[in-house]
Amino acid sequence: MSHEVDELFDAEMLQQAKTLSALMAVNSELMPESTTTIASLDAHTYEDKLSYRLENSSGDVILQTEGAPDAVDFEFVPGFSEKQVGGELWYAFGLDNTAKQQRVLMLQEDDFRSELRMDLTIDTVIPIMLILPFMLWLGWWTINQNFSSFNRLAAELRHKSADDYTAFVEGNDREEVAVVKRSLNHYLNRIEQTFLREKRFSADAAHELRTPLASLKAQLQSRLGNSTSEQQDELQPLLDSTERLVKLVESLLQLSKAELPPEQLKQINVASVLRQVLADQYSTAESKGLSYDARVPTVFQQTSDESYLYLLFANALDNAIKYAVPGSHIGIEVSENQIFVCNRVAADHVIDIDRITERFYRGKQLDVEGSGLGLSIVKNLAEQLRVQINFRHIDDEFCFIVTFDTDQ
Amino acid sequence: MELLLVEDDAMLGQAVEIGLSERQFLVQRVRTGAAAISELNRTHYDAIVLDLGLPDLDGTRVLASLRKKGMTLPVLVLTARDQSTEIVKQLDNGADDYMIKPFDMNELAARLRALVRRQRGYASPELKVGDIVLDDANHTVVVEGQAVNLSRREFELLKALMIAPERVHSRDKLEQVVFQNETQVESNALEVHVHNLRKKLGHKEWIQTIRGIGYRLQCK
The missing domain is CATH 3.30.450 (Beta-Lactamase)
Known part of the structure; x- marks a missing residue:
């Protein structure tokens, strides 16, 4: 100047x-x-x-x-x-x-x-200084107005869960936002299709395995019925292995099912589902010399899905029965919004809690029969049911804890 | 007992044919839906074991076709699909029973025998567990040769326990059976009926309480 x-x-x-x-x-x-x-x-x-x-x-x-x-x-x-x-x-x-x-x-x-x-400077600068905050605010507001659709889209994207492939709603967005949304929706659709194809493949593969397995089992059973005791000694391990294979296929099917969300979550009596699981596995536990110490109230209402929850408890209890020290108690307790399934494990029981829900992870207990998929199924089911699961291993006690979200 | 086995998988079909033949069934095996319909039109069978996944006509269509023609023979469906909706669909479509692959041969044979018995009208209405005999048709119960008078709810409770003895029944399932759709049920109502039933059976130890879970019948 x-x-x-x-x-x-x-x-x-x-x-x-x-x-x-x-x-x-x-x-x-x-x-x-x-x-x-x-x-x-x-x-x-x-x-x-x-x-x-x-x-x-x-x-x-x-x-x-x-x-x-x-x-x-x-x-x-x-x-x-x-x-x-x-x-x-x-x-x-x-x-x-x-x-x-x-x-x-x-x-x-x-x-x-x-x-x-100086006068000219003051006369020029003061109005600018006075008007500057307003201009800045106006600029910020204008930019915000122009970018609000982008901001909303960014927030929606941030809050989208990893398995949510629903398309973004194309409303009265500006053209540039609409273009981004269309591309995102196209992308989400492609990911979903790929994911579904993968899931369908494992489910279809497991289904397809059932027929040859049925054939193998039926043939072994027939042979076993008409064989000498020496032949039976050879055939029985084959039949046992077939049974293990059958269980593995069933576990893979359950895992595949647990990757899909249930049709609808609704208010159910969780205590009733838990009692049914305990009743259904009672004879298995009994055959291992185990007993229940069940503290389950008559009613424990939560928002959930009966068949998914049954599968979750069934796998968790199956795990407890497998690894419990023979002759011990399995504690089942409902406390506030939590369910505890606790069992005593052998002193040399080695398990990495952080890896416990990994597929096919079995710790160092390789002598215990199982596929290592049970707790992976539990984890997937918990995600679908929006419940939190935790594991606790202190001294010789191992606990599985389900926590229901009380805000649901 | 003549049986039509419809299974497209050669190995499974052969194994089931051998297994059932060894259990005194006369088995005719076909591998397609069209062959099954043709066979049923030509020959009388006591029952049919029908696989759903056939190469030509789906098993569901074979089932619909034979029911449409008024054939009432028992149909046991074999399926690799375990979804409850699929099973309900098959039962509604006219199937009498179903088994999910892979199945146990002894169980398959037992179920087929039961289906044929029921079809011939001499399925036993009696349930017998240890010294208890329950006649569902005449609504009577005999314990150690002595008739016992039970109320309707006690009778339903005993029947539920006797259908699957040695198995633990959750109190929730038993309440459903005993009180059906009643909405206002006292919290200890089931215990009262169990207590009364034990007293009438004369052997309290026969109905075992599984604490916190339910009951089971142990009577040998």
């Missing part, structure tokens, strides 16, 4: 010098004979800050305003110049009219210019 102010004043000095020079040329006979100083009128504070000096070509002053620097202090220089005189900075413009042997020197003190610069 100071540069513009200087430009303006320089132009003004130039114009004034030209005007004075022209007047001097026209009225040369009116010029005083000796040096004349025009006295100050004290009419304005800037009066002494603007001066001029008229000289002849030899440098003799003809006419000058009061307060103008002496010719000794500020000699005539043609064109624009500036000089420090008595602690003040002066700007000057000198115009030499060689034809008339006259020279004009226009002078301006810096005080005058700097004050104006």
Whole structure:
């Protein structure tokens, strides 16, 4: 800004010098004979800050305003110049009219210019400063308005669970957001199709395995019925292995089922489902010399799905029965919003709690019959039912804990 | 007992044929739905074991076709699909029983015998467990040769326990059987009926309480 102010004043000095020079040329006979100083009128504070000096070509002053620097202090220089005189900075413009042997020197003190610069700056900056917060807010608001659809989309995307492939609703979005949404929906659809294909494959594969397994089992049973005791000794392990294979296929089918959400979650009596599981597996537990210590209330209402929850408890209890020390108790307790299934395990029982729900993970208990899929099924089912599951292994006690979300 | 086995898988079909033949069934095996319908039109069978996944006509259509023709022979469906909706669909479609692959040969034979017995009208209405005989048709119970007078609910409770003896029945399932759709049931109502039933049977130890879970019948 100071540069513009200087430009303006320089132009003004130039114009004034030209005007004075022209007047001097026209009225040369009116010029005083000796040096004349025009006295100050004290009419304005800037009066002494603007001066001029008229000289002849030899440098003799003809006419000058009061307060103008002496010719000794500020000699005539043609064109624009500036000089420090008595602690003040002066700007000057000198115009030499060689034809008339006259020279004009226009002078301006810096005080005058700097004050104006300051005033102009203040006049320009203050309104800007005043209006700036509003402008910034307006800018922020406008950007927000324009990007609010993107923000909403980003929030929706953030809150989308990993297995939620439902398409984004295309409402009254701006075109650019609608394009992004369409692409996202297309992408979600492709992922879902791939995921479903994979799930269908494992379910179909397990189904397809059932027929040859049925054939194998039926043939072994037939052979076993008509064989000598020596042959039976050979055939029985084969039948046992077939039974293990059957269980593995069933587990794979359950795992596949547990990857799909239940049709609808509704209020059910969880205690009733738990009792049914306990009843159904009672004879298995009994055959291992195990007994239940069940503390289950008559009613324990929660939002859930009966068949999924049955499968969850059945696998958890099956795990407890498998690994419990023979002759011990299996504790089943419902407390507030939690269900505990606890059993005693052997002193040398080694299990990594962090890996316990991994598929086919069985710790170091390889002698215990099982596929290592039971707790993976439990984990998947828990995710579908939106319940939390935890495992606790302290000393010789292993606990499986289901926590229901009380806010549901 | 003449049986039509409809199974497209050669190995399974052969194994089931041998297994059932060894259990005194006369088995005719076919591998397609069309062959099954043709065979049924030509020959009389006591029962049919029908696989659902056939290469030409689906087992469901074979079943619908024979029921449409008014054939009432018992049909046991073999399926690799274990969804309850699928099973309900087959039973509603006219199947009398179903088994999910892989199955136990002894159980298959036993179920077929029961189906044929029921079909011939001499399925026993009696349940017998140890010294208890329950006649569902005449609504009578005999314990150690002595008739015992039970209330309707006690009778239903005993029947439920006798259908699957040695098995633990959850109190919730027993309540459903005894009180059916009644909404206002006292919390200890089942215990009262169990107590009364034990007293009338004269052997309290026969009905075992499984604490926190339910009851089971143990009477040998």
